[in-house]
Amino acid sequence: MKLIKLTAISAAVLASTAALAADPVIVVDNNDAVVYKAEPVAVAYQAEPAYAYNSDAGIVRNTTGAVVGGTKTFFQTAVNPASVSAEVGTLGYGANIGWSLNEKTELQAGWAGGDVADLFGGDFDANDINYDVDTDFSNPYLGVQLRPTGNWFTMGAGIIVPDNDIDVRANAEGEGYYSIDGNKFYAGNATLDQSLAEDFGGDNVGNLEGSIEHRNKLAPYLTVGFRPNITNNFGLFGELGAAYMGKVDANVRYTGEGGNVVAAQDAARQAEKDLEDKSWLEWMPIVKLGATYRF
Known part of the structure; x- marks a missing residue:
């Protein structure tokens, strides 16, 4: 019975981790109920753009970023x-x-x-x-x-x-x-x-x-x-x-x-x-x- 408990608990934890903060997992053993809450193990970060265009001042803050970023920034700068x-x-x-x-x-x-x-x-x-x-x-x-x-x-x-x-x-x-x-x-x-x-x-x-x-x-x-x-x-x-x-x-x-x-x-x-x-x-x-x- 203990082996079955451990197997169920492990499966629940793995499932919750894969789901990244899915709903809590409840494991029932006869009349006892144990709630396990999976913690996320990975955090996604959003990369900032290499350059930022200030439309009010007409300034390219990072000229190198503008070169890599594409022609849109150059066009915006030219017409502004x-x-x-x-x-x-x-x-x-x-x-x-x-x-x-x-x-x-x-x-x-x-x-x-x-x-x-x-x-x-x-x-x-x-x-x-x-x-x-x-x-x-x-x-x-x-x-x-x-x-x-x-x-x-x-x-x-x-x-x-x-x-x-x-x-x-x-x-x-x-x-x-x-x-x-x-x-x-x-x-x-x-x-x-x-x-x-x-x-x-x-x-x-x-x-x-x-x-x-x-x-x-x-x-x-x-x-x-x-x-x-x-x-x-x-x-x-x-x-x-x-x-x-x-x-x-x-x-x-x-x-x-x-x-x-x-x-x-x-x-x-x-x-x-x-x-x-x-x-x-x-x-x-x-x-x-x-x-x-x-x-």
């Missing part, structure tokens, strides 16, 4: 930017969109452009000749903003794709001459009689004007700045830095008809050399201010 900003500065007037990769890293894509020649003074000198400048900037860029200390201090780096039109026009000085390579060239109307220019001791070449273009098709940049938050959604920012635009190629022509054509061509070629040696804005300073709205 963390911020939009408006800016004005030496690159022009523009805006950018930011995507937060984490609390300290933000990817930015933006554009800045327009006529900003006055921000650089509107003119410059190249080998004793003063040039007026007109600009039409177009500077799309892609960069990363870092908050290395987790506060308002920022560091930025990226690439600009410059497409900037820069027109120049030489200004005559003194009695109306350009002084180029030690020679005097009369800057009046090229249709004037050459003898008039000779009376002033030089050749009549008309007006010298043209354009310059930076050689770099991709311009790396670095900045430091500040980005304090004014409210939960609004903030301000300022940045200082520089972009390497490279040396310039110049194209200078003389305007008008008549005069000394050979002298005018020589003056234009020498002016081109002077402008390329000057390499105006080879290192373009970056100074910008703006406001940001965060979603």
